[in-house]
Amino acid sequence: AMVLNELGGKISAAIRRMSNNTVPDETVLKQMLSEIARALLEADVNVRAVQQLRGNVLSAVDISSLGAGVNKVKLIQKAVFDELCRMLDAGHKAVPLKRGHGSNVVMFVGLQGNGKTTTCAKYAYHYSRKGWKTCLVCADTFRAGAFDQLKQNATKAKIPFYGSYTETDPVAIATAGVERFRAEGYDLIVVDTSGRHKQEVALFEEMEQMTSAVKPTDIVFVMDSSIGQAAHDQAAAFRSRVDVGSVIITKLDGHAKGGGALSAVAATRSPITFIGTGEHIDEFEPFVAERFVGRLLG
Numbered sequence: 001a002m003v004l005n006e007l008g009g010k011i012s013a014a015i016r017r018m019s020n021n022t023v024p025d026e027t028v029l030k031q032m033l034s035e036i037a038r039a040l041l042e043a044d045v046n047v048r049a050v051q052q053l054r055g056n057v058l059s060a061v062d063i064s065s066l067g068a069g070v071n072k073v074k075l076i077q078k079a080v081f082d083e084l085c086r087m088l089d090a091g092h093k094a095v096p097l098k099r100g101h102g103s104n105v106v107m108f109v110g111l112q113g114n115g116k117t118t119t120c121a122k123y124a125y126h127y128s129r130k131g132w133k134t135c136l137v138c139a140d141t142f143r144a145g146a147f148d149q150l151k152q153n154a155t156k157a158k159i160p161f162y163g164s165y166t167e168t169d170p171v172a173i174a175t176a177g178v179e180r181f182r183a184e185g186y187d188l189i190v191v192d193t194s195g196r197h198k199q200e201v202a203l204f205e206e207m208e209q210m211t212s213a214v215k216p217t218d219i220v221f222v223m224d225s226s227i228g229q230a231a232h233d234q235a236a237a238f239r240s241r242v243d244v245g246s247v248i249i250t251k252l253d254g255h256a257k258g259g260g261a262l263s264a265v266a267a268t269r270s271p272i273t274f275i276g277t278g279e280h281i282d283e284f285e286p287f288v289a290e291r292f293v294g295r296l297l298g
């Protein structure tokens with residue numbers, strides 16, 4: 001399902017060609033790095049990040065100083081793997097959810113169309129399958145049809161939900177929904193908020209009001225991977241206004257620029273917790289850099 005398979009395929013092919021030399025020298029190593037760099041740039045990974053990867057692999061391997069007994073191929077493979085992981089690592093962990101200490105309230109924010117409502121349902125479903133008592137609150141009063149969409153997803157996944165067709169104040173809905181589900185002892189309350197089109201002042205103000213009303217355990221920022229490395233500035237802008245604790249990247253099944261988006265978000269030091277790989281509720285998976293790179297390289 002992943003379009004990133006193409007990127008993974010190119011990187012693996014470059015590594016394989018390098019491995020054909022039992023004793024690779026500097027020329028072979030540099031050739032492999034050029035091929036990898038090209039593949040990363042095609043996936044819209046930032047030029048500086050690509051250069052850094054190249055430089056780091058060269059210094060980690062330090063090929064000219066290696067003795068004859070060293071398995072150079074293995075060493076190079078490991079250095080590439082480590083550097084790809086580093087590129088996708090935010091450097092710190094997301095806020096962990098804890099079960100058995102009252103309700104976790106997780107608020108979802110993001111621009112309209114990025115997949116926020118779909119992702120709320122996927123996220124709730126993920127935890128409900130792990131046995132958590134989970135529910136959904138629709139506080140998106142801006143987009144017509146948002147409540148119906150959430151209701152439909154929630155019903156299909158058998159997840160209790162809260163929303164209103166008449167109340168127009170999203171903060172009032174969120175407050176009422178969260179209060180009710182807290183009282184009912186839910187482990188996880190997922191709150192979907194308004195998205196709108198741009199990073200408007202009104203959107204940020206609403207996020208701030210929402211935050212003080214529901215006191216979220218975590219705020220999840222949902223981003224569409226198709227914007228590639230432009231994800232860097234968008235993630236940074238949201239983080240400067242809202243206390244984003246984790247990021248979920250969607251639509252990694254459909255965009256060649258997915259690698260660029262992932263590395264750009266990691267560069268803002270925002271931990272990526274899950275990725276969306278399709279429209280269906282279970283096309284969603286936890287994001288762990290090592291596992292992701294391992295699979296990418298097959």
Ligand code: GDP
Nearest residue numbers: 112113114115116117118250251276277278279
């Ligand atoms: P919102 O406006 O941010 O709430 O966005 P929606 O949840 O309504 O999603 C917008 C569109 O993106 C819908 O057609 C979703 O089915 C689609 N979508 C969401 N996540 C994914 C994903 O991971 N992969 C694909 N292919 N489509 C997705």
